[in-house]
Amino acid sequence: MKHTVLRTVCAGALGGVLALTGCTTGSHTDHAGHDGTASSDTAPSGTPTEASHEGSHTEDAMDHAAMGHPMDGGPAPAGIAEAGSPTYPVGTSVVPEADHMEGMKGAAATISGAYDTFAYAVDYTPTTGGEPVRDHRWVVQEEIADAGTERLADGTEVVLEAEHMEGMTGAHATVVASTDKTVYMVDLEADGMRMTHHKWVVESEISPAG
Template sequence: MLKKTLILLVAALLFILGACSNDKEESKKSPEPKEPAEHMEEMDHGEMDHSSSGEVPEGLKEQDSPTYPVGSQAILETEHMPGMKGAKATISGAYDTVAYVVSYTPTTGGKKVEDHKWVIQEEIKEAGSNVLEPGTKVTLEADHMPGMKGAEAEIESSEKTTVYMVDYVSTTNGEKVKNHKWVTESELSAVK
């Protein structure tokens, strides 16, 4: 009887120790938690509607003499999403407006999207013509990502600039992207 009890105790002890070591192994395998901004950056890129119909908001004015005219080519110097940086883009539209960096909580639920680039003046409900100050609460009319349209947002920063709609081929997966909205002038460079 004593021998049986001792065997059961040893088996239970081995079981407990085995479970503890598995927990430690699992925690070693788990990736380090990402910084929130890093996570949001990935979500932002992954869920973005890369292509669009090319329709522009009412009231958006074409730029008379853009640095990169419609039909010309430029190199993308930004990485709003994987496969953009370094891609050769064809300009499909150039507009004079104010571009905003915004943070918002999607109407579809989920975590807050931080520092989304770009939403333009004409994609903000009742924005009027004045430049909106950082901290201003707004409602988005842009539909670049699921849950963006109708979302409550906060202005993080603004830039009076020419924004471009561009066509390009992703450098990571070869996806053809048509009428991507928006890239600012500072995010483009001349083709050499």
């Protein structure tokens, strides 16, 4: 899933949403706001790859319109399998290493769900219009229309059923990377604010608290 506070307090308190910087609108020629870009360096074209979280990124010079993220992400999607013995069981205090949204990295967090599924980084164009969103992390197999049970290859064209942000449900998307690591929902708390059931962070994006 340096920063210890969510710097979107005003937007969250007044409008009930957090402004994303990690999953913002942006051009397909530059990706800003994620911890890395999808990597397919070692896999043949068209095969699933792990998304890399160790690359650097450059902030787009353009001003990006933030997309709203609900303060309560709601329940896990129907049909998703709970992890049998996750590294971080529900209730575990963790520290997100991901920066999917401003202030997420390093915030106090608690695991609120752990699941075995495939998670995907996707490029998509919001149904509400605007610039395409590049390398959104993550959507899971159960949030993709007619996804079946097999891991989807990079480059697969899909339709999203996730409701993480305005304009995502029904959006056409392209899979750019995937992982089979345990995926988690987390509750985030910082500066007096609490965000519940954030979807999603994968195991490589969190560390144990303390």
